Amino acid sequence: xxxxxxxxxxxxxxxxxxxxxxxxxxxxxxxxxxxxxxxxxxxxxxxxxxxxxxxxxxxxxxxxxxxxxxxxxxxxxxxxxxxxxxxxxxxxxxxxxxxxxxxxxxxxxxxxxxxxxxxxxxxxxxxxxxxxxxxxxxxxxxxxxxxxxxxxxxxxxxxxxxxxxxxxxxxxxxxx
Numbered sequence: 327x328x329x330x331x332x333x334x335x336x337x338x339x340x341x342x343x344x345x346x347x348x349x350x351x352x353x354x355x356x357x358x359x360x361x362x363x364x365x366x367x368x369x370x371x372x373x374x375x376x377x378x379x380x381x382x383x384x385x386x387x388x389x390x391x392x393x394x395x396x397x398x399x400x401x402x403x404x405x406x407x408x409x410x411x412x413x414x415x416x417x418x419x420x421x422x423x424x425x426x427x428x429x430x431x432x433x434x435x436x437x438x439x440x441x442x443x444x445x446x447x448x449x450x451x452x453x454x455x456x457x458x459x460x461x462x463x464x465x466x467x468x469x470x471x472x473x474x475x476x477x478x479x480x481x482x483x484x485x486x487x488x489x490x491x492x493x494x495x496x497x498x499x500x501x502x
Contacts, residue, residue: 375471379471382471386465387464390462390464390482390484393484394462394484397425397432397458398486399424400421400422400423401421401456401457401458401486401488403420403421403424404421404456404458405417405455405456405488406490408436408456408490408496409492409493410493411492411493411496414499414500417434417436417454417456418434418436421434421456421458425458427460432459433458435455435457436455436499437454437455437499437500438452438453438454438499438501438502439455440501441453447499447500447501447502448492448495448497448499450494451492452492453491454490454499455488455489455502456487456488458486459484459485461481461483461484463479464479464480
């Protein structure tokens with residue numbers, strides 16, 4: 327009889343443990359809230375860096391587009407100056423100044439189109455072409471985060487060009 331009582335007691339104990347561990351048993355509201363709070367915090371911690379990277383890349387791309395518009399304006403101003411008879415050095419200085427850049431960070435090209443193909447570029451009625459080459463490197467956080475994962479720095483080469491009809495004859499200009 328003692329063996330039977332021990333077996334029944336063991337059976338009741340195991341039955342109680344299995345009932346406690348059942349999956350379909352609802353958890354107390356407090357414990358469920360604690361787990362959900364931890365899950366929310368973990369999801370937030372996983373998503374925030376990705377969202378921050380995307381936001382920084384959008385800001386960086388906006389800065390690059392702003393720089394491109396500024397360069398296009400500077401090149402157009404340089405071409406306008408060239409159309410009125412300025413020499414290549416003046417055009418280069420004005421273009422770099424209008425772009426708001428260090429002259430070493432921008433490469434300005436000035437040449438004259440020989441429209442009538444007579445071999446004499448820079449005649450009245452022909453065109454001056456001013457171009458710029460600038461390399462924009464993304465910097466607002468996106469590259470720093472990506473470089474931590476071994477991704478090389480992202481750079482864009484911007485090459486705006488503007489042509490204008492010459493209003494005065496230019497001598498000694500480089501033909502395109």
